[in-house]
Amino acid sequence: MSPQLSLLQPYPFQKLKQLFADVTANPALAHINLSIGEPKHATPQLVTDALIAHFDGLSAYPATLGSDSLRQSISTWLARRYSIAAPNPATEIIPVNGSREALFAFAQTIIDNSGESQPIVLSPNPFYQIYEGAAFLAKAKPYFVNCNAENRFQPDWDAVPAEIWQRTQLVFTCSPGNPTGAVASLADWKKLFTLSDQYGFVIASDECYSEIYFGDEKPLGALEAASLLGRDYHNLVIFSSLSKRSNVPGLRSGFVAGDAKLLASFLLYRTYHGCAMSPMVQAASAAAWDDEVHVIENRELYSQKFATVTPLLQGVMDVQQPDAAFYLWAKINGDDAEFARKLFAEEHVTVLPGTYLARNAHGINPGLGYIRIALVAPLNDCIAAAERIVRFCRKYSLPL
Numbered sequence: 001m002s003p004q005l006s007l008l009q010p011y012p013f014q015k016l017k018q019l020f021a022d023v024t025a026n027p028a029l030a031h032i033n034l035s036i037g038e039p040k041h042a043t044p045q046l047v048t049d050a051l052i053a054h055f056d057g058l059s060a061y062p063a064t065l066g067s068d069s070l071r072q073s074i075s076t077w078l079a080r081r082y083s084i085a086a087p088n089p090a091t092e093i094i095p096v097n098g099s100r101e102a103l104f105a106f107a108q109t110i111i112d113n114s115g116e117s118q119p120i121v122l123s124p125n126p127f128y129q130i131y132e133g134a135a136f137l138a139k140a141k142p143y144f145v146n147c148n149a150e151n152r153f154q155p156d157w158d159a160v161p162a163e164i165w166q167r168t169q170l171v172f173t174c175s176p177g178n179p180t181g182a183v184a185s186l187a188d189w190k191k192l193f194t195l196s197d198q199y200g201f202v203i204a205s206d207e208c209y210s211e212i213y214f215g216d217e218k219p220l221g222a223l224e225a226a227s228l229l230g231r232d233y234h235n236l237v238i239f240s241s242l243s244k245r246s247n248v249p250g251l252r253s254g255f256v257a258g259d260a261k262l263l264a265s266f267l268l269y270r271t272y273h274g275c276a277m278s279p280m281v282q283a284a285s286a287a288a289w290d291d292e293v294h295v296i297e298n299r300e301l302y303s304q305k306f307a308t309v310t311p312l313l314q315g316v317m318d319v320q321q322p323d324a325a326f327y328l329w330a331k332i333n334g335d336d337a338e339f340a341r342k343l344f345a346e347e348h349v350t351v352l353p354g355t356y357l358a359r360n361a362h363g364i365n366p367g368l369g370y371i372r373i374a375l376v377a378p379l380n381d382c383i384a385a386a387e388r389i390v391r392f393c394r395k396y397s398l399p400l
């Protein structure tokens with residue numbers, strides 16, 4: 001058995017299950033789950049229609065590179081969304097079965113263990129746990145860069161010592177961030193690109209929340225930032241997804257785009273890994289990328305929820321409307337796990353303790369004293385949950 005497997009931590013939801021193991025939730029109240037980041041809005045009809053219309057695709061093996069028409073749809077979407085030159089659909093785009101598998105597989109492709117020192121993979125902290133697992137299974141060492149309120153929840157790259165940068169082969173970034181919703185600015189990208197040029201590492205930019213935002217200002221993407229700074233996509237790959245944009249987490253569809261040289265190696269890896277996308281899913285994905293109407297409607301639903309719930313919670317905790325994504329990253333000033341446990345017991349509402357989404361690094365756990373509230377449930381459930389949280393905090397005079 002691979003010894004690397006023993007390094008993997010239980011997933012945050014497993015930890016939550018353990019936390020609640022001996023708790024009996026208030027039976028008078030229906031459960032409202034705001035812990036998991038799973039979209040709950042309806043899947044658009046155009047996606048299900050396209051799936052049904054393409055059953056005949058099941059009779060053929062799909063190509064690992066996906067169909068020309070899907071890659072063309074993605075290229076057109078990228079150019080429209082980010083006002084960039086359309087990426088070459090033959091060399092700069094690969095469809096993937098959700099960004100999760102691609103983030104994981106990409107690390108296996110990039111990490112080179114042939115040197116003397118163990119390679120390092122940089123990750124924001126708090127973070128999406130796949131980054132850490134991908135690093136471990138590639139036999140690299142994860143190094144966490146804390147994201148605090150003082151740094152607009154952006155990784156503090158200045159705090160990373162030169163000897164760490166020298167061993168860094170891959171940097172994961174997440175903008176809009178999970179769990180903070182923070183969006184990296186052009187200046188943030190410029191700094192990271194300069195470091196990548198200096199030290200030669202690859203940037204894996206996780207952008208799966210890019211289409212969930214609240215005002216007119218679209219979150220800046222990494223390819224867009226490169227283009228605005230007059231750079232090519234050398235050592236830069238983005239990971240995008242339909243899961244949140246189009247409410248299809250079960251479709252398993254996303255793409256990677258960027259550096260053609262890296263993608264050629266990634267395609268080779270994927271050929272052996274055997275993760276081509278079903279032709280039905282490809283057809284449904286192209287239909288989804290070609291349409292923005294459902295995406296605008298989806299954003300509206302989230303905007304309504306954030307506009308209603310955030311002011312309610314602001315009465316009892318330190319919480320701001322995020323730049324983007326569908327989470328509130330709320331500071332509760334007490335023990336976050338204890339807060340989640342008691343809230344579940346007394347109000348039958350599930351939120352995720354911040355410490356479950358972060359690691360102790362550089363003397364602190366940046367998730368300590370935070371909870372993540374996913375506003376994925378229907379509006380009325382989100383309001384009911386917020387009212388229960390307010391009641392709970394008032395009862396205990398929280399924040400303490």
Ligand SMILES: Cc1ncc(COP(=O)(O)O)c(C=O)c1O
Binds near residue numbers: 037099206254
């Ligand atoms: C930050 C982040 N990246 C990637 C993913 C994976 O999404 P998917 O595989 O559905 O594209 C998630 C899912 O919740 C996420 O939160």
